[in-house]
Amino acid sequence: MVNLIQQLINGIVLGHAYALVAIGWTLLLGVARLVNFGHGQMYMLGAFISWWAVSDLGLPYWAAVPLAMAAGALFGLAMQRIMLRATFEQNLVSIMIMTLGFGYVLQGVAALVFGSTGQILDTPLSQRDIEIGDLWLTWQDAAIVVAAIVVFAALKWVLDGTRIGRLVRMVAEDPKLAQLAGIDVRRVYYGVFAFEGAAVAFAAGMIAPRTPILTSMGFEEVIMTFVVVVFGGIGSIAGSYVAGVGLGIFAALFGALVSPAYTSAAAFLVLIAVLVLRPGGLSAGAAKGVH
Amino acid sequence: MANFSWRRASLPVLAVLCLYAPAWLGGSASVYSAAVLIAILAVMSYGLDVIVSDLGEVSLGHTVFFAVGAYATALLSTRAGMGSWATLGASIVLALVFATVIGFVTLRLREFVFSLVTYAVSVVAVTLAANWDFLGGSDGVRGVPSLDLSLPGLALTARSDQELWPYAFALLVITIYLVDRFRHSRLGAAAMMVHLNPRLATITGIDPARVRLQVFLFSAPISAAAGWLYAYQRAYVSADILEAYFLILMLTAVVLVGRRQLLGPLVTVALVLTQEKFFSLGGYVDKIVLGSVLVLVLAFFPQGLAGLARLPSRPSRARASRPPAATTLENLK
Numbered sequence: 001m002v003n004l005i006q007q008l009i010n011g012i013v014l015g016h017a018y019a020l021v022a023i024g025w026t027l028l029l030g031v032a033r034l035v036n037f038g039h040g041q042m043y044m045l046g047a048f049i050s051w052w053a054v055s056d057l058g059l060p061y062w063a064a065v066p067l068a069m070a071a072g073a074l075f076g077l078a079m080q081r082i083m084l085r086a087t088f089e090q091n092l093v094s095i096m097i098m099t100l101g102f103g104y105v106l107q108g109v110a111a112l113v114f115g116s117t118g119q120i121l122d123t124p125l126s127q128r129d130i131e132i133g134d135l136w137l138t139w140q141d142a143a144i145v146v147a148a149i150v151v152f153a154a155l156k157w158v159l160d161g162t163r164i165g166r167l168v169r170m171v172a173e174d175p176k177l178a179q180l181a182g183i184d185v186r187r188v189y190y191g192v193f194a195f196e197g198a199a200v201a202f203a204a205g206m207i208a209p210r211t212p213i214l215t216s217m218g219f220e221e222v223i224m225t226f227v228v229v230v231f232g233g234i235g236s237i238a239g240s241y242v243a244g245v246g247l248g249i250f251a252a253l254f255g256a257l258v259s260p261a262y263t264s265a266a267a268f269l270v271l272i273a274v275l276v277l278r279p280g281g282l283s284a285g286a287a288k289g290v291h
Numbered sequence: 292m293a294n295f296s297w298r299r300a301s302l303p304v305l306a307v308l309c310l311y312a313p314a315w316l317g318g319s320a321s322v323y324s325a326a327v328l329i330a331i332l333a334v335m336s337y338g339l340d341v342i343v344s345d346l347g348e349v350s351l352g353h354t355v356f357f358a359v360g361a362y363a364t365a366l367l368s369t370r371a372g373m374g375s376w377a378t379l380g381a382s383i384v385l386a387l388v389f390a391t392v393i394g395f396v397t398l399r400l401r402e403f404v405f406s407l408v409t410y411a412v413s414v415v416a417v418t419l420a421a422n423w424d425f426l427g428g429s430d431g432v433r434g435v436p437s438l439d440l441s442l443p444g445l446a447l448t449a450r451s452d453q454e455l456w457p458y459a460f461a462l463l464v465i466t467i468y469l470v471d472r473f474r475h476s477r478l479g480a481a482a483m484m485v486h487l488n489p490r491l492a493t494i495t496g497i498d499p500a501r502v503r504l505q506v507f508l509f510s511a512p513i514s515a516a517a518g519w520l521y522a523y524q525r526a527y528v529s530a531d532i533l534e535a536y537f538l539i540l541m542l543t544a545v546v547l548v549g550r551r552q553l554l555g556p557l558v559t560v561a562l563v564l565t566q567e568k569f570f571s572l573g574g575y576v577d578k579i580v581l582g583s584v585l586v587l588v589l590a591f592f593p594q595g596l597a598g599l600a601r602l603p604s605r606p607s608r609a610r611a612s613r614p615p616a617a618t619t620l621e622n623l624k
Contacts, residue, residue, distance in 0.1 A: 223415075
């Protein structure tokens with residue numbers, strides 16, 4: 001029983017981690033109807049920059065994460081600059097392949113700069129545990145849960161309740177009409193991609209202390225992001241949050257009861273099942289845009 | 292196209308020139324090794340080429356078919372003592388089985404959802420290959436014997452890359468012939484129509500789902516056959532056959548010269564492998580070069596380098612720069 005509750009706690013932490021990693025994709029797909037297959041490698045870059053800032057620059061952890069976010073945002077902007085034409089044409093085929101290419105380049109650059117050995121990012125929070133009876137989690141885990149809730153709530157508030165959110169939703173609804181209405185669509189696209197880069201770097205800075213950091217990582221993160229985005233209903237902020245937490249609990253229980261090595265494979269089988277059972281639901285979700 | 296038949300007539304000449312190219316380039320072991328690898332990886336890329344260029348979908352799971360061929364060959368030849376013809380047959384049959392399953396599951400999926408699922412298939416395949424002891428786990432499968440295609444009364448074996456080259460080249464020529472036949476077949480025409488105008492295709496009585504599945508079944512054994520020969524060349528197979536490298540190389544091969552350019556994938560693979568084998572800047576920089584080429588071509592020459600040559604003859608630059616596979620989420624239904 002204690003073990004089950006412990007796994008549930010692990011699952012909730014893991015779920016908030018998945019949701020946090022996926023938030024950039026959710027907005028990207030919901031607003032700009034863009035995809036980013038380099039997402040996993042951007043996560044890897046964010047983790048390495050956080051580690052590098054702490055261990056080589058000697059920055060405190062709370063300053064290292066914003067640095068990684070700035071780098072992520074800059075990279076996102078550069079990607080969007082190069083893909084601008086394909087973005088306006090909504091040429092998803094090209095964008096998919098280009099983002100895969102960006103991911104591959106990032107992997108090469110990271111291996112060149114940071115080397116191929118694994119690294120550990122220790123933070124002031126990750127070394128202190130919270131213990132309640134026989135149950136435990138680290139303060140870093142608690143911080144991940146809080147950060148995910150804050151980011152999701154903030155994003156929901158910005159999209160639903162502010163002028164920027166209204167502009168973004170207009171672009172999501174109909175980019176051409178939005179342009180006619182005098183909205184600088186290009187700036188919205190740039191903004192969305194910068195947010196994607198910063199968000200995934202933030203997630204990496206928060207979550208990477210849980211595992212060793214390797215230049216080859218990112219694949220599992222990207223698969224889990226796919227599952228969260230598809231499950232949550234494409235572009236839905238609240239849906240992604242629920243899907244992320246659900247997936248985390250599933251992954252924790254599956255890892256504990258069946259096999260940790262095949263967790264992402266199992267998550268993917270669930271994804272397949274959903275896609276086969278409701279193939280039409282996805283495009284319908286995309287058409288509705290952000291909500 | 293006036294020069295079309297002329298171009299086709301020159302193909303046999305080009306083929307003979309290619310066959311003797313490694314010998315003229317000095318005939319050293321490294322030249323033959325590169326030539327064999329170019330042929331194998333070009334064949335692998337042609338499998339994806341028909342999906343991207345003709346069907347207009349991006350399968351990110353074709354490395355799985357390549358790996359299916361390689362693993363089937365390695366396992367059956369080392370554990371069951373099967374000969375090279377039998378492993379070729381098994382590779383093709385297994386690829387068809389996998390393609391049927393993946394094809395059925397993804398039948399109604401389009402565009403990025405299709406790509407996402409095929410990508411997930413390849414990521415799961417890496418997990419399986421690296422963890423499942425039956426597939427050799429992280430050690431892989433070692434000790435694949437050399438290629439032996441001997442027929443009764445005719446010895447056909449290849450123990451070195453130099454001896455392997457004629458077989459690799461034959462596989463390449465057969466593949467290019469098949470892709471060319473496919474593009475002039477009813478299925479090829481149907482695929483293009485499903486790709487460019489799904490509504491018209493349905494009105495004409497074409498079943499898009501059926502066409503997609505058939506093209507998938509045509510393409511998978513091609514990549515698997517490349518994996519079959521790759522297992523014999525390397526003599527061992529491990530999970531690194533599913534690395535992103537092969538996917539990125541395939542995609543570059545499909546887009547660099549231009550979609551539906553018969554020799555495009557071969558030319559691209561030859562260029563990339565020549566750079567990596569003879570002008571390497573170190574593994575990591577080579578990665579950056581390959582990835583950058585892929586991104587920059589799509590961003591600035593969406594029609595491929597062949598589109599560059601055709602540019603001045605087109606009336607409008609804006610038209611010419613439109614990629615042929617441009618599709619949007621709006622025309623999903």
